[in-house]
Amino acid sequence: MPLALVFDLDGTLVDSAPDITAAVNRMLAGEGQAALDLATVTSFVGNGLPHLVARVIDHLGLDMARHDALTATTLAEYNRAASALTRPYPGVIEALDLLKSQGAVMGICTNKPEEPARHVLADLGLAGFFDVVIGGDSLPTRKPDPQMLQASFAALPDLPRLFVGDSEVDAETAQNAGIPFLLFTQGYRKRPVAELPHRAAFADYAALPGLAAQALSI
Numbered sequence: 001m002p003l004a005l006v007f008d009l010d011g012t013l014v015d016s017a018p019d020i021t022a023a024v025n026r027m028l029a030g031e032g033q034a035a036l037d038l039a040t041v042t043s044f045v046g047n048g049l050p051h052l053v054a055r056v057i058d059h060l061g062l063d064m065a066r067h068d069a070l071t072a073t074t075l076a077e078y079n080r081a082a083s084a085l086t087r088p089y090p091g092v093i094e095a096l097d098l099l100k101s102q103g104a105v106m107g108i109c110t111n112k113p114e115e116p117a118r119h120v121l122a123d124l125g126l127a128g129f130f131d132v133v134i135g136g137d138s139l140p141t142r143k144p145d146p147q148m149l150q151a152s153f154a155a156l157p158d159l160p161r162l163f164v165g166d167s168e169v170d171a172e173t174a175q176n177a178g179i180p181f182l183l184f185t186q187g188y189r190k191r192p193v194a195e196l197p198h199r200a201a202f203a204d205y206a207a208l209p210g211l212a213a214q215a216l217s218i
């Protein structure tokens, strides 16, 4: 049966933390600050760019009054090179190809701002798979508020729905929207798999098409 599948982006379809870290570090260099390492910045990803920058400011003891300015600088730096170091996870393109050939309609619901999200999708050859892209600045609220996810599905044909993501934020969003959640376990999740509510979990994209077909009958 054809499905409507909406995907998270960072840590789900693409490993984007290296470019996010590089953009943060270019912003920090402009502030005369030392670079942060990949693991530290990755731990700040998930709730959107303004939240990430707030976590950087907090971590380094910088002035929170500069939050808006530092967020704007980080976004500009990220837009300059959003896909230089970013790659799809292994098997993503093959899985999306197979799902599409099986009649799935697909969308993106990411807390990453919409402009760089579209750049990353285009640069990595993924844009053509998706009929809707909603980013963290597309609507007044972002995940885990369910509005973004509901709007993503509303833009797709009315078929059985699944949301695929990597994080606590995604699991909570799916729960808030009442949509079954498939958890990709190799992304930027902070807690053990068992602590995130999910219909099914997968570590290898080769398993996704079969899992998606089964997940609605579990």
Ligand SMILES: O=C(O)COP(=O)(O)O
Residues within 6 Å of the ligand: 008, 009, 010, 011, 044, 045, 046, 047, 048, 049, 052, 109, 110, 111, 112, 113, 136, 167
């Ligand atoms: O930009 C973020 O903080 C997270 O983005 P994601 O929703 O695609 O994981």
Ligand SMILES: [Mg+2]
Residues within 6 Å of the ligand: 008, 009, 010, 011, 012, 046, 165, 166, 167, 187, 188
């Ligand atoms: Mg994610």
